[in-house]
Amino acid sequence: MxxxxxxxxxxxxxxxxxxxxxxxxxxxxxxxxxxxxxxxxxxxxxxxxxxxxxxxxxxxxxxxAEPPREESILTSLGCHVRSAGGKRRHLPPGALLLPDDIVESGTALAPDALRRAHPRDPAAAARTAMKIFEGTPYLWGGVTPWGVDCSGLVQTAFLIHGIVLTRDAWQQAGAGEDAGDDPLALRPGDLLFFSDRADRRITHVGIAAGDRTMVHSALGRGGFAMEKLDDMEDLYVEKLRSRYVGARRVRA
Structure with missing residues (x-):
């Protein structure tokens, strides 16, 4: 096929x-x-x-027969829908409704409303990541609030703001432009990259959230976490800082 x-x-x-x-x-x-x-x-x-x-x-x-035109489809921000045949589904943020879906609860927005509520702004994507994924457990390969990995959190948060990023952390490290070597001097929405490998290949990503903080999903935290990157008394943060490779600024 x-x-x-x-x-x-x-x-x-x-x-x-x-x-x-x-x-x-x-x-x-x-x-x-x-x-x-x-x-x-x-x-x-x-x-x-x-x-x-x-x-x-x-x-x-x-x-x-051909891919649907996404500009005419409602985007879920977390909603329950029912199809014309009566089948119910719980859609995660970023999912698209099918043509015969009826929203029973939650929020789904048409393209124009989605762009107004979630503009192409990396800083806003950082806030969306906090809102959507707070309390989410870590899941390798996950992209939803039912379980998410580091790059899945980044990809879904930016997708809701109309910014399509690649899937894996090492691929996302090619997005945008260099944002500098100091993890404490980044803008909200900048992507921070880390490596636990000898060859420094990227293995982890988070989003700068302002005030020297970062949001991410990490196995070492069991899922979603917000880190104070200047808190060197936190042994986990100290380890993160030792693995820091660099940052990228995604173009809106």
Whole structure:
């Protein structure tokens, strides 16, 4: 099968191989269109708008003749919907509603309203990350408030503000322009990058939130956390600072 599919579940787990026991490498948000690159039995290797590729089971997907025009679709900010056939779903922030979805509770915005409420502003994306992900546990490959990893938090927060970033932390390190070497002198919305490897390949990312703070999702914190980067009495912050590689300023 080649062509395009749309995610019909609230989100679809994306695996590194076409089997359910393979590690989850990401998640595709509900309503998002994906290009099908290859199919094996009930599995499709797909690529999203962020150019990320992985395997998703066909049960999460529906084929479409062409990708829907996202500028005419409601975006969930966390809502419960019901389809014309009566099926109910709880959509995470960033998911797109399907054409026959009816909002029963929560918030979903049309494109113009979404742009007004969530403009293309990295500083605003930092605030959105705090609002959406506070209290969220860490989950490798996660992009929702039900479980999120470091780069998934960054990607979803910026996506809601109309800024499409790549999926993994090392890829996001190529976004925007250099924001300097001092993690205490960054603007809200700047991305901070860290490495725990000898070759300094990026393994972690967070978002500067102002007043020398950073928001991120970290295994070492069990999920969402806000760090005071000048608190060197905190052993976790001290370790983070020792792993700091640099920062990038995303263009709005």
């Amino acid at each position: 080649k062509g395009h599919v749309v995610v019909i579940a609230p989100y679809a787990p994306m695996h590194g191989e076409p089997r359910v026991s393979a590690p989850q490498i990401s998640q595709a948000l509900g309503g998002r269109a994906l290009a099908v690159l290859e199919s094996r039995d009930d599995w499709h290797r797909v690529r999203g708008a962020d150019e990320y590729e992985g395997w998703i089971h066909a049960g999460y997907l529906a084929p479409v």
